[in-house]
Amino acid sequence: MTVATKPLFGVVIFPGSNCERDTVHVIKNVIGAPVREIWHKDSSLDGVDAVVLPGGFSYGDYLRCGAIARFSPIIETVIEFARSGGIVIGICNGFQILLESGLLPGALIGNASRKFICRNVYVRVERNNIPATDGIEKGEILEIPIAHHDGNYICDAKTMAELEANGRIVLRYCDENGDVTPASNPNGSMGNIAGICNAEGNVFGLMPHPERCAETLLGNTDGRRFFESLCSR
Amino acid sequence: MKAQVTVTLREGILDPQGKAVEHALKSLGFDSVSSVRVGKSIEVELNGLSPEEAGKQVDEMCRKLLSNPVTENFSVKLAEPAGE
Numbered sequence: 001m002t003v004a005t006k007p008l009f010g011v012v013i014f015p016g017s018n019c020e021r022d023t024v025h026v027i028k029n030v031i032g033a034p035v036r037e038i039w040h041k042d043s044s045l046d047g048v049d050a051v052v053l054p055g056g057f058s059y060g061d062y063l064r065c066g067a068i069a070r071f072s073p074i075i076e077t078v079i080e081f082a083r084s085g086g087i088v089i090g091i092c093n094g095f096q097i098l099l100e101s102g103l104l105p106g107a108l109i110g111n112a113s114r115k116f117i118c119r120n121v122y123v124r125v126e127r128n129n130i131p132a133t134d135g136i137e138k139g140e141i142l143e144i145p146i147a148h149h150d151g152n153y154i155c156d157a158k159t160m161a162e163l164e165a166n167g168r169i170v171l172r173y174c175d176e177n178g179d180v181t182p183a184s185n186p187n188g189s190m191g192n193i194a195g196i197c198n199a200e201g202n203v204f205g206l207m208p209h210p211e212r213c214a215e216t217l218l219g220n221t222d223g224r225r226f227f228e229s230l231c232s233r
Numbered sequence: 234m235k236a237q238v239t240v241t242l243r244e245g246i247l248d249p250q251g252k253a254v255e256h257a258l259k260s261l262g263f264d265s266v267s268s269v270r271v272g273k274s275i276e277v278e279l280n281g282l283s284p285e286e287a288g289k290q291v292d293e294m295c296r297k298l299l300s301n302p303v304t305e306n307f308s309v310k311l312a313e314p315a316g317e
Contacts, residue, residue, distance in 0.1 A: 063298070064301055067298060067301070068298075071298065099303075100301070105303075106303060107301055107304045109246065109247065109304055110247075110249050110250065112247060112249060113249070114250065114252075114253055152247070154246065154247075154303065154304060155303065188247065
């Protein structure tokens, strides 16, 4: 595959983002896809094929994680892009921004343990017919690091029923054998949810950090799978 | 005009911070404490609006930004500064 056939990624940078460099590095140097950095004050996505909202602490997590970033000028454009079928991936703080913007349902509140958790976890891939996971087998177990204080997914019963019924739960925290158990739930998330998508599957938010485990040098390449999936289309 | 906005977690939403404060109060000997919930207090100063218009705008601020309807409730108290 030549570089030209790979999608053009756009990584949005907010004041307080801190995973954008890793994300850009993985897309550019590991995956070999073209990537553009987009400042949050821009209002144009300038022809990108896929948008990544990276992790970090946009606006210092003031008020609520992602609450202020959601009103950055670029987000209105991202919402339009998503509604017209554009691929949008939110990682960690990016997931929080997707929830605050209403592109995904529910909210992320403080971890049940009250602690910031930074360690590898296992997730089971529950759905693989969306752009971000279609190169991964359903049921595959991936090891990916999490690093968050507010990753405890919550939503009302009606939303949860809808997520379950329509296969919108993409990733669940599990143990190394793939069993979804209370003990393998690091943060108290309902249904062990680590990642969900919208009804169409083009918007995907996840708490784990795939950009932090995409290179052999770092001892784990599981995270590369999501980026490869996005490039396989 | 000052608006005092109070944002609290909805009933049934886990409040780990409130639990930690509750345990600390109990360890200080306040045995009668049965529950603690921690919320936020936000003061918004507004200029040139009637109380009615101010109330309407602050309500909209709460819905749009100051609270998250999935997890939080809010209440607003308006106060005219003394002497006005």
